Amino acid sequence: MRDSSRSDASVGELVQRLVGDSKAWVQAELAVWKAVAASRKNDAILGLALGIGALVIAFAAIGALLVGLILVLRGPLGNGGATAVVVIGALAIAGILGKIAATRLGRAFSGDGL
Secondary structure (H helix, E strand, O other): OOOHHHHHOOHHHHHHHHHHHHHHHHHHHHHHHHHHHHHHHHHHHHHHHHHHHHHHHHHHHHHHHHHHHHHHHHHHHHHHHHHHHHHHHHHHHHHHHHHHHHHHHHHHHOOOOO
């Protein structure tokens, strides 16, 4: 037996229902993707904040390590000599890392391909 409500609807009414249902579906999908984007944005902000905090703590630890190294070398080299050795060593390491970084970035951003 046929359902009379389905057979009585005209093609125009069916198209109107289809359009209305399609609009509702698109709006629901947009709401879902907005929620996903907001959640990912919040995760990214929290991740950046925690990463910055980790970098601050790492820099503090490196500073403490360098001060400790100066204190250890102060005996045999004196205050000025220990400071000079530690500063020159730290700058040499920073220079090497900077050169490696510049080479990698240059390779990454050059348009030459592989």
